[in-house]
Amino acid sequence: MYSSELIKGTLKTIILKLLSENDKMYGYEITQKVKELTGGKIQLTEGALYPTLHALEAQGILTTKAVNVGNRIRKYYSITKTGKKVAAEKVSEFTEFMNTMVYLLDLKLNIG
Amino acid sequence: MFILSEQQVSFILDDIRRNGIGLEELQLDLLDHICCVIENEMKPDQNFEDFYLEIIPRFFKRKLGEIQEETDLLLTFKHYYAMKKIMLISGALAAIGIVVGSLFKAMHWPGATPAFSLSVFILSFIFLPVLFLLKSKEMKVKREKITLGIATLFGILVSVATLFEVMYWPGANVMGIISLGILFFLFLPIYFFGGIRNPETKTNTIVSSVLILFAAGFIFLLTNLRPSRQSHYVFAAAIQQIDKSYEFATKQNTLKYSSAANDSTKSQTDLTQLKYACDSLCIKIEAAKNQIVDFASSGREQKPDLEMLLSDNAGKYDLPTHILFDNKDEPKAKLTAIKADIEKLKILLKEEFHIADISILNIDDVDNPGNAGGEKISWEKSKFFHVPFELVMINFNQLELDVRMLESGCL
Numbered sequence: 001m002y003s004s005e006l007i008k009g010t011l012k013t014i015i016l017k018l019l020s021e022n023d024k025m026y027g028y029e030i031t032q033k034v035k036e037l038t039g040g041k042i043q044l045t046e047g048a049l050y051p052t053l054h055a056l057e058a059q060g061i062l063t064t065k066a067v068n069v070g071n072r073i074r075k076y077y078s079i080t081k082t083g084k085k086v087a088a089e090k091v092s093e094f095t096e097f098m099n100t101m102v103y104l105l106d107l108k109l110n111i112g
Numbered sequence: 113m114f115i116l117s118e119q120q121v122s123f124i125l126d127d128i129r130r131n132g133i134g135l136e137e138l139q140l141d142l143l144d145h146i147c148c149v150i151e152n153e154m155k156p157d158q159n160f161e162d163f164y165l166e167i168i169p170r171f172f173k174r175k176l177g178e179i180q181e182e183t184d185l186l187l188t189f190k191h192y193y194a195m196k197k198i199m200l201i202s203g204a205l206a207a208i209g210i211v212v213g214s215l216f217k218a219m220h221w222p223g224a225t226p227a228f229s230l231s232v233f234i235l236s237f238i239f240l241p242v243l244f245l246l247k248s249k250e251m252k253v254k255r256e257k258i259t260l261g262i263a264t265l266f267g268i269l270v271s272v273a274t275l276f277e278v279m280y281w282p283g284a285n286v287m288g289i290i291s292l293g294i295l296f297f298l299f300l301p302i303y304f305f306g307g308i309r310n311p312e313t314k315t316n317t318i319v320s321s322v323l324i325l326f327a328a329g330f331i332f333l334l335t336n337l338r339p340s341r342q343s344h345y346v347f348a349a350a351i352q353q354i355d356k357s358y359e360f361a362t363k364q365n366t367l368k369y370s371s372a373a374n375d376s377t378k379s380q381t382d383l384t385q386l387k388y389a390c391d392s393l394c395i396k397i398e399a400a401k402n403q404i405v406d407f408a409s410s411g412r413e414q415k416p417d418l419e420m421l422l423s424d425n426a427g428k429y430d431l432p433t434h435i436l437f438d439n440k441d442e443p444k445a446k447l448t449a450i451k452a453d454i455e456k457l458k459i460l461l462k463e464e465f466h467i468a469d470i471s472i473l474n475i476d477d478v479d480n481p482g483n484a485g486g487e488k489i490s491w492e493k494s495k496f497f498h499v500p501f502e503l504v505m506i507n508f509n510q511l512e513l514d515v516r517m518l519e520s521g522c523l
Contacts (some may be wrong), residue, residue, distance in 0.1 A: 027141050028148035046171045047179050050141050055186035059193075066140070071118045074144045075137070 002042055011044065011052050013094050016079065016087035019062065024076040027053065053077055061086050114154045116147055124164065132177025142171070142179070192246065199242040206235040220498070222439050225279070232275040236268045255306050262299045266291050278430075282410040295328050344422045347502045351418060354509040361516035365390075368523035382464045383523075389460055390519045393453040394512050400446050401508050404435050408501065425501040432504040436496050443492040450511075451475055451492060457515070465522040472514045 007014075018033060019025060025033070031044045056062040061083035065076045079087065116124075125143050133139050146167070154163045172178045209231025216224035244264040248257045269291035276284035300321060307317025369387060372378050408425045409416050416424065425431060436447045443451075454475050461467040477488040489497075495507045 026144060026148075028145045031145075046142070046145055047173070047182065050138060050145075050179055051182035051186045053141070054135075054138065054183045058187055064137075069144070070115070071121050072116075072143055072147055073140050075141055 001040065004045065004048070007042055007044065008048060010094065011048055012056070013087075013090040014042070014044070015049075015052060015056065016061070016083060016090055019077060019079040020084050020087040024065065024078045026074050026076050030077075056083070114151050114156070114160075116150060116160075120160055121147065127164075127168075128176065131175065133180050135180060135183060138180060138183055146171075188249075192249070195242050195246055199239060199246060202234050202238040202242065206231045206239050209234065220441065222441070225439070228278060229275060232271045236271045240264050240267050240271075255302070259299065259303050259306065262294060262302065266294045266299055269294065292328065292332060295324070300324065344419050344426065347422050347426070347506075348419045351502075351505055351509055354506065354513055358509065358513045358516055361513065361520055365516060365519050365523060368520065372523055379464070382460075385460060385464070386519060386522055389453070389457045390515050393450065393457060393515055396446065396450050396453060397508050397512050400436065400450065401505065403446070404432050404501070404504065407431060407435055422502055428501045429498045432496060432501055433498055436492075436504075441497065443490075443496075447492050447496065454511075454515075457518075461518060461522065467518065467521060470518060473518060 014034060015030065018030060022033075027046070027049060031046070031049065034042050034044050053062065057064055057077070061080060062077050063080055065078065066073050067076060068074075121143065124146050125139065128139050128142050128146075133142060146164070149167055150160070150163060153167070154160070168176070209227050213224050213228030213231055216222075216227060241264065244260060248260055251257050251260065269287055273284050273287035273291060276282075276287060303324075304317060304321045307313045307321075369383065372383055373380070405421065408421055408428075408431055436444055438444055454473055458470050458473055458475075461470050475491040477490050478494045480487050480489045480494075496504055499507070
């Protein structure tokens with residue numbers, strides 16, 4: 001499992017990418033999906049997930065819909081049009097970042 | 113899969129609320145999440161309460177309320193971006209307004225005042241307060257926040273005082289003095305003594321303090337230094353001399369009217385008309401002068417004497433122009449009425465009193481002194497438009513004297 005420091009910087013990108021590929025998702029579903037896709041290597045903590053979801057909703061990047069599930073309410077999160085653009089930008093930025101990191105670390109390794 | 117009862121759901125919700133999650137939306141999220149974990153991960157032989165206590169610590173490091181705190185922080189961050197946008201837009205608008213306003217003012221184009229007022233309003237009541245809110249949030253030391261607050265207050269006062277000065281509203285001087293007081297006696301001491309204690313900021317603080325001191329000192333000198341007292345004495349003496357001549361001429365005329373009343377060779381109707389025309393013209397000139405003087409002395413508790421008035425307003429051409437001309441640089445009614453009265457008086461002098469030379473009351477258009485191309489400007493503009501305060505007063509006094517001199521000639 002990766003450290004929370006590494007995950008923290010990519011949390012927004014992960015959430016936006018997942019929601020742009022799925023019509024709607026609820027919080028627990030997001031954590032489970034990430035866990036499943038990464039073979040348990042990335043586990044989103046609830047303490048980081050929900051504040052980020054709320055901030056993205058406040059910025060108009062996500063919208064929510066409340067649905068009654070048994071004796072409680074479940075909030076489904078969906079990505080907006082603007083959000084899809086942001087998601088694409090975030091993914092592209094992260095890809096560039098990864099390339100830079102690979103280059104940077106390789107360089108350091110060579111020197112070392 | 114374990115299905116939670118209504119009672120168990122209520123128990124979880126109460127526990128979430130009790131542990132510092134105040135935002136309802138967040139409560140619903142966490143409730144559903146915890147319920148999902150229990151329903152999917154609890155084994156049939158496990159006890160609900162034991163399992164709940166086992167899983168709840170994975171939601172936080174120290175306490176559950178951290179999620180609420182983190183959410184609040186991120187939501188504030190959202191406002192941070194909106195505020196930053198407002199700050200940048202208002203800053204740009206204020207900067208454009210001040211440049212346009214100053215340019216229009218210098219070129220005497222209409223629209224300078226609204227542009228200038230709007231930019232000062234935006235700067236003082238949107239840009240500076242938002243800047244303070246944003247920057248103070250970034251600051252952790254209380255002293256820094258106080259320093260920034262004082263600097264913001266100073267900035268607001270200075271810009272509002274400048275607006276008041278330009279608009280000739282009363283209170284500009286008081287505001288200017290208060291703002292300089294805040295700068296010299298509040299901001300600089302706190303900033304200076306706070307900054308030099310820290311070795312990292314010591315040099316910067318000293319340099320900045322010196323620069324601020326010089327900048328504020330220059331502003332103070334440029335706005336408050338008066339021309340030499342001698343010039344005020346000279347102008348005051350000139351105005352008083354014309355006043356004396358005017359009073360003398362008026363007294364002489366009164367005596368002459370008394371003698372003429374018994375003179376059967378003179379038309380009493382013409383004399384009445386002459387007296388009325390000269391008196392009403394001089395009353396109008398006095399009214400215009402008084403309005404300028406009142407405006408120039410607004411903000412003072414006591415009416416200033418002539419010297420003090422000249423000391424405060426010497427060289428200020430905007431003030432009389434503001435009183436006598438409208439926004440389109442056309443003369444206001446009080447000035448056109450004076451010109452109309454002069455015209456009437458000239459006709460009376462020519463037709464009834466047969467005065468051949470009335471050139472001292474010339475109100476024809478004159479050559480524009482600044483333009484050799486032959487363009488002429490009106491009498492009103494040549495005498496009063498963008499003419500310094502002291503010369504406007506002299507021009508009015510001279511006009512009154514000229515009227516009384518011609519009146520005397522008729523008697």
